Structure formats: structure tokens, C-alpha cells
Amino acid sequence: xxxxxxxxxxxxxxxxxxxxxxxxxxxxxxxxxxxxxxxxxxxxxxxxxxxxxxxxxxxxxxxxxxxxxxxxxxxxxxxxxxxxxxxxxxxxxxxxxxxxxxxxxxxxxxxxxxxxxxxxxxxxxxxxxxxxxxxxxxxxxxxxxxxxxxxxxxxxxxxxxxxxxxxxxxxxxxxxxxxxxxxxxxxxxxxxxxxxxxxxxxxxxxxxxxxxxxxxxxxxxxxxxxxxxxxxxxxxxxxxxxxxxxxxxxxxxxxxxxxxxxxxxxxxxxxxxxxxxxxxxxxxxxxxxxxxxxxxxxxxxxxxxxxxxxxxxxxxxxxxxxxxxxxxxxxxxxxxxxxxxxxxxxx
Amino acid sequence: xxxxxxxxxxxxxxxxxxxxxxxxxxxxxxxxxxxxxxxxxxxxxxxxxxxxxxxxxxxxxxxxxxxxxxxxxxxxxxxxxxxxxxxxxxxxxxxxxxxxxxxxxxxxxxxxxxxxxxxxxxxxxxxxxxxxxxxxxxxxxxxxxxxxxxxxxxxxxxxxxxxxxxxxx
Numbered sequence: 303x304x305x306x307x308x309x310x311x312x313x314x315x316x317x318x319x320x321x322x323x324x325x326x327x328x329x330x331x332x333x334x335x336x337x338x339x340x341x342x343x344x345x346x347x348x349x350x351x352x353x354x355x356x357x358x359x360x361x362x363x364x365x366x367x368x369x370x371x372x373x374x375x376x377x378x379x380x381x382x383x384x385x386x387x388x389x390x391x392x393x394x395x396x397x398x399x400x401x402x403x404x405x406x407x408x409x410x411x412x413x414x415x416x417x418x419x420x421x422x423x424x425x426x427x428x429x430x431x432x433x434x435x436x437x438x439x440x441x442x443x444x445x446x447x448x449x450x451x452x453x454x455x456x457x458x459x460x461x462x463x464x465x466x467x468x469x470x471x472x473x474x475x476x477x478x479x480x481x482x483x484x485x486x487x488x489x490x491x492x493x494x495x496x497x498x499x500x501x502x503x504x505x506x507x508x509x510x511x512x513x514x515x516x517x518x519x520x521x522x523x524x525x526x527x528x529x530x531x532x533x534x535x536x537x538x539x540x541x542x543x544x545x546x547x548x549x550x551x552x553x554x555x556x557x558x559x560x561x562x563x564x565x566x567x568x569x570x571x572x573x574x575x576x577x578x579x580x581x582x583x584x585x586x587x588x589x590x591x592x593x594x595x596x597x598x599x600x601x602x603x604x605x606x607x608x609x610x611x612x613x614x615x616x617x618x619x620x621x622x623x624x625x626x627x628x629x630x631x632x633x634x635x636x637x638x639x640x641x642x643x644x645x646x647x648x649x
Numbered sequence: 650x651x652x653x654x655x656x657x658x659x660x661x662x663x664x665x666x667x668x669x670x671x672x673x674x675x676x677x678x679x680x681x682x683x684x685x686x687x688x689x690x691x692x693x694x695x696x697x698x699x700x701x702x703x704x705x706x707x708x709x710x711x712x713x714x715x716x717x718x719x720x721x722x723x724x725x726x727x728x729x730x731x732x733x734x735x736x737x738x739x740x741x742x743x744x745x746x747x748x749x750x751x752x753x754x755x756x757x758x759x760x761x762x763x764x765x766x767x768x769x770x771x772x773x774x775x776x777x778x779x780x781x782x783x784x785x786x787x788x789x790x791x792x793x794x795x796x797x798x799x800x801x802x803x804x805x806x807x808x809x810x811x812x813x814x815x816x817x818x
Binding site for chain 1: 652654658661665691695714715725733740
């Protein structure tokens, strides 16, 4: 009877001891320097950490909005000027041509910066994933989820390689192609170009949606299939532990439970850190591209009232291109976050 | 990025050229032929980056990722085994110390786990003053833990009989 109160004490001391053991062996990779500023001071408390990120984000937004508004104002002035020169809506007029060139000149520089930002973010997220994945896989394996962790690691790595290839080789050039078609359509008013542009837009959205759906399905199925195998293996292991060492077998079995709980705590802490790290990497492009996107959409709506349809459509297409960039970077981030959360939920 | 810029420029130029040509040949007899040529030109320009797209060798990637996953899994397994080995060591030491205390022996115990797979093999080092009865009790405890005689090391210190619960007759 005297042993009963000692059991929880023993288990908690073992858990504490193990957390230190594992923490010494598993160190989470440092987030890239661009994302360090967005990392919360205390990632252990999820709500406090999220609030701290938001507190940092608001001043950054205040500095970004005037820059976006300046571009929007230039575009508005340009469209107003062109609309004063010509009100022609069909065929191509020199005014439309000049307007297309003028708007492209104004917006391309901005778009280039946003393209670089999105490209760097995708590259950073993929690089960080390569460092982060082995750590969380090791933590999951130490918890006994050997099959699930292995399947998730391979699945996430293959999908990430596929997605980064798709983004680098097809989607990013596709967005440039979309912009080129939008400019050409605005300049010469050819309907065929507009149709190709619209198909390209649909294709990009479809590619992102499909890759996310396939990825999510793989993660769900692999969790169901491999999770059962891991649970059975763990049950068998628990049953054999008591027979491995005579006399102390039963207390070893209890210690094993504590060991797995400790490993789970470590794995979840690593997972939360990972979620914040991926979010931090996404914050800068999200608010920078997001503000440009919103301001351009509003500009397009305002220009629709005073300018020609084609020029307003061009501004709208620029906004859509920024929206694609946001969607691509966001999808990459969501890929990693789903992967990390799946690691946290195995077993 | 330079490639993308060049690509965008070529697409704009191609579409503008085709638009102008199309417009110039609007009411001529070769308008349809010109449309066909322009269509091919634009199609070739659009599909230009797709020629460069090569699907990565997924069998190679798969092998690489399996190897990486295996290495991460082994690391996790080693961590678990190390932690579990430490727990077994502590448990064994605690058990022997408990038996020693019950026998009235004042000893210190050091256990070294030689292997934990497939069965536990341990080496024990007992330091302290014990009489024959206490030694017998501790040897029995260790044999219950499957620590063989060869793996038991006794470092004896001067025995003080007044400490013993089992005084020799």
C-alpha cells in the first residue's frame, strides 16, 4: 500500500528526467533571420504567442500601407490621364497601348519585388522543412510511432519536392505568362489572349487546389493505415516489457508509459515551435503582398468608374497575379503546417 | 528571374506582333493563313517554359527520402532506447539497494547495462561492507535480476558488525 502514492511521484520524476534527456538530444533548427522577428518570445503558450506575433505585425502594416497607396495613386492618375485622351473601347488605340505600357512600368517594379519575396519565402520554407522534418520525425519515433513517422516523412518530403518543382518551373513562370498576356490583351484587345489568360488563371488555381487535396488525402490515409500498426506494436511492446526483466518488470512497464508521455510532450513542443516557425516565415510576404493585393483590387474598382475597361482589367490582373503569389506561398506554408500537425497527432 | 523576364518580353512581343499582323491582313486573301501562322507562333512562345520542365526522378527521390527517414527514425529509436536503458539501470539499482537496506547492508550500487536487446544483460558493482549472509541475499537479488555471477563485482570495505541486522553466531 505504501507504494501507491510513490507511483505518480515516480512517473512525474521520470517524465521530468526524460524531457531533459530528449531536449539535450533534439534541438530544433533556428528559423531564418528574416523570420526571427516574427517568432514569439514564449512559444509554449499558444494564445500568448499568437498575440505577440499580432502585436509585432500592426506597426509593420502601418509602414507598408503608405507605399502601397503611393503605387495605387500613380496607377489611378495614369488611368485618369489615358481615359481623358481616349474613350475607345474596341480595337486598339494608341492611348490604350500607352496606358498598358505606363501601368506595366509602374507595377512591374513592385511586382518584381513581390515575386522575389514569394520565391524567397517558398525557398526558405522548403529549406527549413529539410532541417525540421528529421527532428520531429526522431521525436515521433522516440514516442513509438515508427511506421507513421517514416510514412509521414517520406510523404511530406516527396510532396514538398513536387510542389517546389511545380512552383519553380510552372507556377511562377505561369504567373509571368499571365501578366504578359494581360498586358498584351490590354494593349491590343485581342479576345484570344484574354481566353488564354483566363484558362491560365483557372489552371493555376486548379493545380494548387489539386495538390493540396492529394496531399491532405495522403496524410489522412497514411495516418489511418500506419497509426493502427504503431498502436499494435506499442501494445505488444508494453506486454513484453514486463517479462524482459524479472522482478522489476511491472514498474518498468509504468516507467515505459511515463517515457512515452515525456516523448509525446517533447514532440508536441517541437511541433508547436515548427508551426510558429512556418507562420513567422509567412508573415512578411503575407502582409506585404496582401496589402498590395487589396490596394490594387480597390484601385481597379475605383478605376473602373473613370477609366477604360481594359486598363482597369489590367490593374485587376496585376492584383490577381499578386493573389496567386500569396496563394502559392500560402499553400507551401499550409503544406508544412499540415505535415507538422499530423506529426503532433500521430498515436 | 532573368529567364522569366525574357519569357514575358517574348510573349508580349509575339502577341503584339501577331495582333498587328492580324489587323494588317484583315481583308486580304491570306488572312486565314496568317492567323494560322500567328497561332502557332503564340503557342510555341507560350509553351516555351514547359520544354524546360523535367519531372524529377521520383524513384531516386523516394530512395533518398526513405534513407533520410530511416536515419531520423533510428535517431529517435536510439533516444528511446537510451532513456529506457537509464530507467532500467535506475530500477535495478533501486531494487538492489532496497534488498540491501532490508538486509541491513550499507552499500552503494552501480549498474551498467551491457545490452538491452533482445534481453537485458547487466553488470553490477557493489561497494560497501557486507557479511556473508548479506552478500548471499544481495547475490540472490541480483540473480533474480538475471545478473550472472561473472557480472557481479564486489568492492569490499571494512565490515562493521554492529550495523548488521543478521549478526553472525
